[in-house]
Amino acid sequence: MITLREKASNRLIGQVTEEQFQFLNDHLEEESENDDDYFLTPDTIDMLADDGADEALVELLRNALGEKDDLEIRWEKK
Numbered sequence: 001m002i003t004l005r006e007k008a009s010n011r012l013i014g015q016v017t018e019e020q021f022q023f024l025n026d027h028l029e030e031e032s033e034n035d036d037d038y039f040l041t042p043d044t045i046d047m048l049a050d051d052g053a054d055e056a057l058v059e060l061l062r063n064a065l066g067e068k069d070d071l072e073i074r075w076e077k078k
Contacts, residue, residue, distance in 0.1 A: 006064065007037050007072040013064040020057040021075065027051055037074040040065060 002021040004013040016024070027048055028038045040061060049058045065071045 001078060003076050003078060004060070004064070004073050005076070007074045013073060014060045016057060016060065020054050023048070023053055023057065024075075027053075036076070037072055039070065039072050041070045 001015045001017065003015050005011060006013060024038060028044070042065065045058060045061045045065065048061070064073065
């Protein structure tokens, strides 16, 4: 499992499966090979949903974003 946290506050967002994480990794931009974070907006989450993201993953990300305009999340494998 991979744990997702809000980068600024370290707030726990939740855990995703290897498959869900791979989907994020395949569809979101990484700035470098060692990059461990992603920048999300409502449009980004809509794009992921349109591209076939798992419904549980989309719901997790929408809940994490809430009413914010954007959110930077980081991930860690355990």
